[in-house]
Amino acid sequence: MAISTDSSPPATSQNRRLQEKHSTAIRWMHWINFPLLFLMIVSGLMIYWADSIPSHGALHQVYRIGFGRFTLIRLFPDRFYNLLRISHRFHQGIGFHSMGMWLFTLNGLIYGLFLAASGQWRNILPDGQSLARLAGTLSAKASIRRTQRHSSHSGGKYNPAQRLAYSLVLLMGAGSVLTGIAIWKPASLHLITTLCGGYQTARWLHFWLTIAFCLFFLVHVAEVVRAGWNNLRGMITGAVLTSAEVAPAETIPIPTQLGVLSHE
Numbered sequence: 001m002a003i004s005t006d007s008s009p010p011a012t013s014q015n016r017r018l019q020e021k022h023s024t025a026i027r028w029m030h031w032i033n034f035p036l037l038f039l040m041i042v043s044g045l046m047i048y049w050a051d052s053i054p055s056h057g058a059l060h061q062v063y064r065i066g067f068g069r070f071t072l073i074r075l076f077p078d079r080f081y082n083l084l085r086i087s088h089r090f091h092q093g094i095g096f097h098s099m100g101m102w103l104f105t106l107n108g109l110i111y112g113l114f115l116a117a118s119g120q121w122r123n124i125l126p127d128g129q130s131l132a133r134l135a136g137t138l139s140a141k142a143s144i145r146r147t148q149r150h151s152s153h154s155g156g157k158y159n160p161a162q163r164l165a166y167s168l169v170l171l172m173g174a175g176s177v178l179t180g181i182a183i184w185k186p187a188s189l190h191l192i193t194t195l196c197g198g199y200q201t202a203r204w205l206h207f208w209l210t211i212a213f214c215l216f217f218l219v220h221v222a223e224v225v226r227a228g229w230n231n232l233r234g235m236i237t238g239a240v241l242t243s244a245e246v247a248p249a250e251t252i253p254i255p256t257q258l259g260v261l262s263h264e
Helices: 024-052 078-084 090-118 128-132 134-142 160-184 190-195 199-227 229-237
Strands: 013-020 063-067 070-075 239-246
Touching (some): 024 090
């Protein structure tokens, strides 16, 4: 009796390798934005609080959520400022805000020029195909199941939801700069102020764009935590670990004679 065995390996195996995802320029400009936005938001709160508290008689400038004379919440309650320990330092807030504005604008201009020159704008701006897949991406994110197929983004650098979010952030950044200029120089730059709907409308838009930035930041951080360390590694080092299926080397099964027992 002869017994043969087939010792061929499985059909596929997986190798892990580092793959470049973000360039050095993109990473630097991304991380520079964090302290700049923090400086802009905190200094903006200092300006807003000093200029819109009811005791100073500027009731028309107090932002609120409500209907008619009914106010659900005033933005922001005094306990919010007391928690952050932001005192009424109007002139200091103006100084920090003006300095941050120029740095934020410069960083944004360099970022926009880099995207245009390198062609990487194609990875961010939504196209017809990405918009068509947007509903499926949002459905996958809402599901508690996370599969490799959903996390691969169909081979793209960003999934459709990220493309839409990052494009909106670029528009928000441009809007914040324009409305900020309209508030800063409403007389000498009256054309920009007029395009923004006037001084009070520009202030209103500037305020809610800041709120939108804060909400984006919270969602962005939550998504980074949800995606895991490998995704964050890409923005720190520029490379991520990927799994690639490779075909095994061609093998030929060789029968092995374990033995022949014969009794006559």
